[in-house]
Amino acid sequence: MTPTLTLHPIGFIRSPKQVKFQARHQPAELEAERSVLELVPDCNYELALRDVAGFARIWLVWWFHRNTTWRPLVLPPRGPAQRRGVFATRSPHRPNPVGLTPVQLLGVQGRRLILGPCDLVDSTPVFDIKPYIPAYDAFPEAAAGWHDEVDSALSAPPQFTVRLSPLAEAQAEWLRTTWEIDFCPRMVELLAQDPSPHRSRRIRRRGGVRWEIGCGAWRAFFTVAGQTVNVVTLDAAYPPRFLNDLALEGIPDRAAQLAFLARWPEPETQS
Ligand SMILES: C[S@@+](CC[C@H](N)C(=O)[O-])C[C@H]1O[C@@H](n2cnc3c(N)ncnc32)[C@H](O)[C@@H]1O
Numbered sequence: 001m002t003p004t005l006t007l008h009p010i011g012f013i014r015s016p017k018q019v020k021f022q023a024r025h026q027p028a029e030l031e032a033e034r035s036v037l038e039l040v041p042d043c044n045y046e047l048a049l050r051d052v053a054g055f056a057r058i059w060l061v062w063w064f065h066r067n068t069t070w071r072p073l074v075l076p077p078r079g080p081a082q083r084r085g086v087f088a089t090r091s092p093h094r095p096n097p098v099g100l101t102p103v104q105l106l107g108v109q110g111r112r113l114i115l116g117p118c119d120l121v122d123s124t125p126v127f128d129i130k131p132y133i134p135a136y137d138a139f140p141e142a143a144a145g146w147h148d149e150v151d152s153a154l155s156a157p158p159q160f161t162v163r164l165s166p167l168a169e170a171q172a173e174w175l176r177t178t179w180e181i182d183f184c185p186r187m188v189e190l191l192a193q194d195p196s197p198h199r200s201r202r203i204r205r206r207g208g209v210r211w212e213i214g215c216g217a218w219r220a221f222f223t224v225a226g227q228t229v230n231v232v233t234l235d236a237a238y239p240p241r242f243l244n245d246l247a248l249e250g251i252p253d254r255a256a257q258l259a260f261l262a263r264w265p266e267p268e269t270q271s
Contacts, residue, residue: 013035039113072086160193178256236261
């Protein structure tokens with residue numbers, strides 16, 4: 001019989017990132033971003049944290065709890081649309097959905113660890129913390145297979161210029177100022193690198209010359225002319241029948257999506 005292991009989370013991530021689109025595939029170190037790891041009470045974890053504060057980084061061992069399936073071959077979002085063995089990737093779709101992130105440790109306050117940028121969405125369960133020890137854990141010269149090839153291609157400056165139409169600009173501004181929602185920087189970054197169809201980047205054809213990119217609870221329609229991507233309009237990603245069905249729980253940005261659809265009801269016909 002295959003042995004099994006029962007794990008209990010030691011804590012949960014508190015982060016402004018509610019949807020996976022907002023979390024980069026690895027932490028974006030340049031962003032001034034904070035998350036908190038809140039350890040569960042009454043487990044003596046305050047004591048277990050003794051001496052942790054001296055480490056600039058810690059490893060988080062965590063659960064991709066929003067995934068329920070795994071696939072032997074996955075389509076990494078970086079690089080060309082080419083499937084790779086899941087064990088050659090950091091994909092969340094693994095037989096044991098365990099994530100591993102070396103995150104900056106900015107402070108320890110009782111059972112709360114203040115963390116720098118990380119790739120975990122809000123409420124992610126964390127199983128373990130280990131100190132990051134550069135002498136043991138860092139091997140920057142080690143070959144990284146297909147990843148090295150993709151990296152050298154991506155280190156070139158973005159190949160596409162991304163322009164937002166006046167309508168898309170107005171919608172983005174409205175989302176920022178009215179709802180504090182801003183998915184456009186990440187969207188622009190992805191489109192500037194490669195707007196070609198790709199399931200993991202959630203880019204697909206939407207008829208004629210129009211394309212769509214999924215951005216968590218939102219989406220955008222765009223066209224491509226030469227090396228320019230024109231974002232025509234933004235839109236709510238969920239259809240009204242889902243947004244209005246209160247029995248469906250956990251729809252991100254539900255109120256904002258409904259308000260958006262009331263204001264811009266027919267995205268496909270506007271340009
Ligand atoms: C590519 S994985 C890498 C995770 C980790 N650094 C690793 O190497 O194991 C990071 C992505 O997982 C997704 N993610 C974050 N938290 C998740 C969760 N709790 N459940 C499922 N997917 C999650 C986000 O889309 C994020 O961009």
